[in-house]
Amino acid sequence: MRGELGAVGYPTVPLKHVLSKVETGWSPVCEPRLPAFDEWGVLKLSAVTSGTFIASEAKAFPRQLAPRPAYEVKAGDVLMSRANGVKALVGVACAVRDVRPRLLLPDLVFRLVPDPSVLNSDFLAIALASLGMRGQIDAVMRGTSGQYKISQADVRKLEVPRVPLREQRRIVAAHAAFERRIAGLQGVLRKLRVAEDALVLNALDKERVSRWERVRLDSVASVAAGVTLGSEPVGDGTVELPYLRVANVLDGRIDITDVKTVRIIRSSYERFALRKGDLLLTEGGDLDKLGRGAVWDGRLEECLHQNHVFRVRCGEHMSPDFLALYTSSAQGRSYFQSVGKQTTNLASINSTQVKQMQVPVPPREEQESMLRPIQSIRDRQLSMERQIAKLRTVQQGVVEDLLSGAVHLPVA
Known part of the structure; x- marks a missing residue:
């Protein structure tokens, strides 16, 4: 592929010809805490896998060992995840701009050091996220049993567009302009989330909650487990339908990706079917995530739920949105954590415990009154999230055109 031209674009060159070096780091058993600023630390894989360098994702270096300063991360490095249980996170890269001292490279991350005479580090990080290079990474990825990886040799062979250095800098500047606009919207989104949290705390103020009648959940709603996976029926009288599992039920929203x-x-359809307005709660996971859930909005006309997801269908005295507000509150989480059964790796609750949960039941009109400003804030957040997603799509398209050479930025 080296030196080939696309329909419009730049020639490509293997990364090994434009890098000073590629190396992996070292991951000793660290202390389960953040390193102090004057301590050595080791980056976690999560410092890289967002596609943005997050220096705070680190653990304190063990005091009984001597650090290896050769692995210290420096400004100008490009870091790339080399292994992950999720395919899409293998090969995710970010450029290091500002970094505190004494942070070491872990062994699950590559350090790519560009030759500054031909390759800009920010440009390299942008190029690695492009569709063309992502396809190359996917093609060479290997993995079994949920652990996927790429090798140093694979990385060195990746073909990067050979763009003139001046044009690289202009592409980085264009990308950064999008990032500034997106960061501004994300700042507004964070403020809206703070406002929502304040409204929820006010709605579920302890003094206010103490005035409301408290009843068992199963007196104001029905609780049901879903379909059990395994041997499936065949033949006449059967139907294949979508179902929601634990991975689809997030904290405050349903993901149907x-x-x-x-x-x-x-x-048996009605036994397992979901209706718009059903509250879905998860059965198991980390102790602090027990009972996470969201209200189903009916996006799929016919949909079921798995047995590890509880369906809570409210009666006339309880709004599902108010119940979701309570189950996700500090009081609701505290209940699930107190009754959850803890094993080595997971915690779980059962349907009896969900049914026995004591929930406040304010008058229905009061429930709706409290929910209106909260829903208004959530609608604004959804609008902001859509704007950010649209900007990301436009940014990706512009960068792809610039990398291909289909579009050139004007010279300032």
């Missing part, structure tokens, strides 16, 4: 299907007997 990846929805699987299951075959059931058609006559």
